[in-house]
Amino acid sequence: MRAVTGSNIPPSPPSAFVARLRRIALVTAGLGVTAVAGCAAPPPKDPEALAEYREANDPYESLNRKMYDISMTLDKYSLRPVAKAYVWAVPYRVRQSLGNMVQTMNEPVVFFNDVGAGKSRRAGDAFVRWCVNMVAGVGGLIDVAKYAGYPHHDNDAGLTMATWGVPSGPYLFLPMMGPSSFRDGAGYGIDVGLSPWNYVPSGYGLLTFNWAYNIMGVINGRADHLDALDQLQKDALDPYATIRSAYQQQRKAQAEAIGNDHRATVPDWYN
Amino acid sequence: MKTVLARRHVLGLVAGALALPAVRPARAADAAAAGARSFVTDFGRQLIAIVNSDRTLADKKAAILPLLQAHVDMDEIGRYCLGRYWRAATPEQQARYLALFHQVLVNSITDKIGDYRGVTFTVSGTSPAGGDQAVDTIINRPEQPSANTQWIVSTTSGQPKVVDVVGEGTSLRLTQRQDYASFVARHNGSIDALLHAMDHQVAAHGAQ
Numbered sequence: 001m002r003a004v005t006g007s008n009i010p011p012s013p014p015s016a017f018v019a020r021l022r023r024i025a026l027v028t029a030g031l032g033v034t035a036v037a038g039c040a041a042p043p044p045k046d047p048e049a050l051a052e053y054r055e056a057n058d059p060y061e062s063l064n065r066k067m068y069d070i071s072m073t074l075d076k077y078s079l080r081p082v083a084k085a086y087v088w089a090v091p092y093r094v095r096q097s098l099g100n101m102v103q104t105m106n107e108p109v110v111f112f113n114d115v116g117a118g119k120s121r122r123a124g125d126a127f128v129r130w131c132v133n134m135v136a137g138v139g140g141l142i143d144v145a146k147y148a149g150y151p152h153h154d155n156d157a158g159l160t161m162a163t164w165g166v167p168s169g170p171y172l173f174l175p176m177m178g179p180s181s182f183r184d185g186a187g188y189g190i191d192v193g194l195s196p197w198n199y200v201p202s203g204y205g206l207l208t209f210n211w212a213y214n215i216m217g218v219i220n221g222r223a224d225h226l227d228a229l230d231q232l233q234k235d236a237l238d239p240y241a242t243i244r245s246a247y248q249q250q251r252k253a254q255a256e257a258i259g260n261d262h263r264a265t266v267p268d269w270y271n
Numbered sequence: 272m273k274t275v276l277a278r279r280h281v282l283g284l285v286a287g288a289l290a291l292p293a294v295r296p297a298r299a300a301d302a303a304a305a306g307a308r309s310f311v312t313d314f315g316r317q318l319i320a321i322v323n324s325d326r327t328l329a330d331k332k333a334a335i336l337p338l339l340q341a342h343v344d345m346d347e348i349g350r351y352c353l354g355r356y357w358r359a360a361t362p363e364q365q366a367r368y369l370a371l372f373h374q375v376l377v378n379s380i381t382d383k384i385g386d387y388r389g390v391t392f393t394v395s396g397t398s399p400a401g402g403d404q405a406v407d408t409i410i411n412r413p414e415q416p417s418a419n420t421q422w423i424v425s426t427t428s429g430q431p432k433v434v435d436v437v438g439e440g441t442s443l444r445l446t447q448r449q450d451y452a453s454f455v456a457r458h459n460g461s462i463d464a465l466l467h468a469m470d471h472q473v474a475a476h477g478a479q
């Protein structure tokens with residue numbers, strides 16, 4: 001009897017073919033790396049300018065600026081108006097509840113990353129938040145855990161790698177995804193893999209829910225930053241550099257906050 | 272017996288003398304922390320009294336300006352933000368830059384707190400930050416998530432003054448410095464280009 005799933009998978013190709021595919025992939029990847037490296041501007045000679053260049057950590061600046069311009073133009077005509085309409089149409093309390101749900105649904109990713117960072121107390125907090133909010137918080141719509149003494153904390157694979165001592169690598173501005181770095185970009189891929197929602201089976205409306213959840217999450221997230229981003233683009237002389245600086249500082253502070261959390265896992269009475 | 276007592280006294284004195292230098296900096300640090308804390312509490316209370324009042328936005332801005340000038344070291348922040356270009360600038364450029372910087376900073380702060388009512392804030396803790404004191408506050412605005420904000424208070428000018436504000440890990444003056452540095456670098460190191468852009472920014476803000 002044949003298995004129902006994967007019935008159309010062709011027989012595995014001969015090894016020579018695989019080897020050729022691998023070679024093509026390697027050459028393409030190599031070309032890609034050379035192309036990116038070709039965009040890197042040479043570091044300046046002046047010592048003070050060099051210090052500034054190192055502080056910005058942005059050797060691919062010209063490419064990143066292009067990505068930034070494209071993203072901001074697209075945002076101006078697509079996501080920003082949608083987010084503005086969403087804020088106009090949906091009352092604050094409802095938006096807050098949807099924001100809570102998005103946050104709770106991401107709690108498994110935070111949990112796995114807390115475990116990865118070796119922070120058991122934080123992992124416990126994320127676990128309790130998930131259980132409490134999914135049950136008492138009606139599927140995450142109400143952040144009950146916050147009132148029970150378990151406020152939300154951030155974690156993602158980029159931060160977990162930061163606590164392992166993995167350097168951020170050069171700054172990257174990813175189209176439509178915003179500020180990132182080599183490490184954080186790779187971390188994003190890991191987080192997608194860690195999210196249980198990406199493993200939901202088809203049927204029962206789960207896939208529909210997953211799509212709705214992701215799209216809603218994006219709109220809700222953009223709506224949260226409407227005023228801040230508008231103000232930044234108005235106030236900053238070079239918004240690109242301001243976003244880069246703010247992002248890098250914030251990531252550093254987040255990684256330090258995780259590293260400095262030395263709360264014990266054992267209860268107080270045990271000590 | 273007498274010798275034992277005397278020896279005990281001497282030992283006590285020696286121990287006391289050893290402990291004193293350790294105690295004194297701790298006391299000084301406590302005093303600095305308490306001073307910074309009361310300074311931020313007082314400043315925040317006055318600022319929020321203006322923000323929560325029934326005045327018009329223009330009135331609020333007019334009332335906030337002297338308060339900021341008294342509590343924020345705007346010249347020091349301005350010099351920091353210009354970074355290495357401060358030394359490259361002529362005295363005239365420096366003076367013009369500082370005058371513009373004051374206006375930009377005040378506009379930026381009043382824009383942020385602008386039309387809010389019902390703002391509350393609590394001081395949660397104090398920690399040393401280099402030679403300065405970092406005072407942690409939580410600002411609650413209606414219909415907005417609460418913001419954790421850190422105020423860096425320096426006493427190098429003789430009296431306590433705010434030299435930086437850190438929100439969610441992002442330092443206001445460092446971000447501003449990298450904004451200016453990048454702008455000047457992209458305009459071939461021309462400080463006049465920066466002054467021109469700031470001029471434009473202030474004029475555009477006034478036109479609103």
